[in-house]
Amino acid sequence: MWTYFWEAILFAAVGTFILRLGGRKSISQMTVPQLAIIISLGTVLGGEVAGKGVGNSILAAATFVGFLVVTEWISLSWNGVEKVLKGEAVPVISEGKLLIDNLKSLRISVDDLEKRLRMAGINRIEDVQIGTIENNGELGYSLMPHARPVTMGDLERVLKATFPQINIANSNNKDDIFNEVIIGENSKEVPNQLH
Incomplete structure (x- = not known):
């Protein structure tokens, strides 16, 4: 029984590591191939647990959930661990200029960034003082003083x-x-x- 517990911990850790390498897009931002890969990953990891009996499967599922709760608690407690597990914001625009190297490291095209800017109601890259891709894949930004709305x-x-x-x-x-x-x-x- 304890073998399944430790296998489940191992699969959860490996799954977290693989998904962390996969990038920072939420489900709604994923392309069809990315979503298919994540579903396949879940199937592969879940296949190791399947067929081991109801009790062992329940233990493995509870272990996955427990692993998630513990990693979230650890992330809340220690900033260094949070950065490793969840990542941190990466600047992609500075003073109205694209940071191409950071876009490449995130595997985000300029067209993809422009789409996010349009969805945020931003017409020009030059109007963005600082733009970041947050650890959840969303766009964070601060507008240049001349482009900020009047409060x-x-x-x-x-x-x-x-x-x-x-x-x-x-x-x-x-x-x-x-x-x-x-x-x-x-x-x-x-x-x-x-x-």
Whole structure:
């Protein structure tokens, strides 16, 4: 019985290592071949557990889940381990310029990066101060000062500087949807069937 436990730990570790080498795309970002390879990997690793009896299969499945919980806990506890297991953000744009070597190391084409920029509503690479590919494969970015949208705070500062006599009311909104989460109570009446 303990042999299956240690085999399951080994398969989970090998699977994690292989998937870590595979890249940083989430399921929704994977191509059909990448998804097929991951499913095949699961089949190969799962095939080692299959056919060993119900009890041993349950033990192996529980071990896989336990392995996942332990690695997540270790990742939360130690930054170095988190970087090894999950990776870290990699810059791909700096001051409006592409970092081609980093794109190559991530195996992301310029077209793929441009698609991500368009989906984020960014029209020009030159408008991005820093762009990163996060450890989950998503695009992180900070826009150049000239390309950032105006916030209410920016607008209030301009109005106060231009029209010092103007009185701008505080915009604390009691119907803010976050108040329920922060305060812990409903700020407005919600029908019972929607709770």
